[in-house]
Amino acid sequence: MQAFFMAQVFAHFSNIIIPVIIFYIVAYGITVKTNVYEDFVKGAKDGFHTVIQIMPTLIGLMVAVGVLRASGFLDFLGGLFSGMTERFGFSSELIPLILVKMFSSSAATGLVLDIFKNHGPDSLIGMTTSIMMSCTETVFYTMSVYYMAAKVTKTRYTLSGAILATFSGVIASFVLAGMMK
Numbered sequence: 001m002q003a004f005f006m007a008q009v010f011a012h013f014s015n016i017i018i019p020v021i022i023f024y025i026v027a028y029g030i031t032v033k034t035n036v037y038e039d040f041v042k043g044a045k046d047g048f049h050t051v052i053q054i055m056p057t058l059i060g061l062m063v064a065v066g067v068l069r070a071s072g073f074l075d076f077l078g079g080l081f082s083g084m085t086e087r088f089g090f091s092s093e094l095i096p097l098i099l100v101k102m103f104s105s106s107a108a109t110g111l112v113l114d115i116f117k118n119h120g121p122d123s124l125i126g127m128t129t130s131i132m133m134s135c136t137e138t139v140f141y142t143m144s145v146y147y148m149a150a151k152v153t154k155t156r157y158t159l160s161g162a163i164l165a166t167f168s169g170v171i172a173s174f175v176l177a178g179m180m181k
Helices: 002-031 036-071 073-080 082-087 094-101 105-119 124-135 139-149 158-180
Strands: none
Touching: 002 036, 036 073, 036 094, 036 105, 036 139, 073 082, 073 094, 094 105, 094 124, 094 158, 105 124, 124 158, 139 158
16 A cells, blocks of 8 residues: 555656756746746757757668668577577577667667567566666767767767676666566
């Protein structure tokens, strides 16, 4: 009973948190005597210009992921690594998910839905998939969008660090899902 009550409290809290934050920002802007509406419009204009600047990169990434998925190349890669992954008890169906997630979260969500449809969300591969989606990042999307917007040309160790973090997230999801079963 207490768990149900707490779930209801958090559900209502999550419904009001955004309006409370917006109200706080507006109230703070008024108390420090700034024109909140003008600042909002200026920020919206800047955001729109940023979207226009990164649009070609976004379109390129989405097209590339769509082509790889439609061509069957991702399934081929999963089959290619299946011998190695199956020895560790790691499903080869997760290889395409790992690769696609580094480029596009929405495309990865499509693969997640396919895995859920074939195996169920409560299966070992379903739980691993769920945890993996939370433990990994869209590395190439994030780097291309944010570095292009900030006009950064030398990324130094970002890619290697992000891939290491993704690899750690994959291992963590595999271990955690195994512990839950």
